Amino acid sequence: MRHDQDFIASTASVAAQTTQAGVATPESHDDDALTVHHTPRDKRDRIALRVVKFMRVFADRFFSNRYGHRAVVLETVAAVPGMVGGLLQHLRALRHIRDDQGWIRELIEEADNERMHLMTFIEIAQPSRFERFLIATTQLVFYNAYFFLYLLAPRIAHRVVGYLEEEAVISYTQYLAQIDAGKVENVPAPQIAKDYWNLPDDARLREVVIVIRADEARHRDVNHDFANKIVTRQHV
Secondary structure, three states, X not given: OOOOHHHHHHHHHHHOOEOOOOOEOOOOOOHHHHHOOOOOOOXXXXXXXXXXXXXXXXXXXXXXXXXXXXXXXXXXXXXXXXXXXXXHHHHHHHHHOOOOOOHHHHHHHHHHHHHHHXXXXXXHHOOOHHHHHHHHHHHHHXXXXXXXXXXXXXXXXXXXXXXXXXXXXXXXXXXXXXXXXXXXXXXXXXXXXXXXXXXXXXXXXXXXXXXXXXHHHHHHHHHXXXXXXXXXXXXX
């Protein structure tokens, strides 16, 4: 069973920017898609937003304008929800003996995509030993917290990811502005990024940031849509 029309509409603006290989092109992006914000509708949404805003404050204080290093930790966190959600949706589908409506594949693909973001920025930022320790610690803590959150409140879990991706889009837009202003060196794109996103041989950091930002915008829309579906009990 395919996703309903609401899901298709919510992701169309980003999906339209993909190549036949399924990856975003650096030349095409919709500025309107970069400013999307889900207005909290109730207490659960407000809780999700506050959690993400708290995480944003921590990131701003610790990393400041070191966007490459910020991206490493951000992607460490962002790679967790898709795998957790995919696993728990898989088990739920087995328990209830029913189709998952494409949720499992979407979430696993999200996790893999975020993993590639992390691998790319590790090549770019070359994190220190302390930052690598922080990566491992952050992943361990966030995995366990998100696992139990998804078990108890999957709607809030998806909303947290939706808001987290909103912040990711903002961070990458700021990163891009720093590159364009010459404050961050526009280094050559790592080979892993050129292979994954089918970027040209002469691609640079700017192109990498643009395609990753498009990925984050899509993940934002998907997770907000999943949270909305849980609200309407289309999928529980």
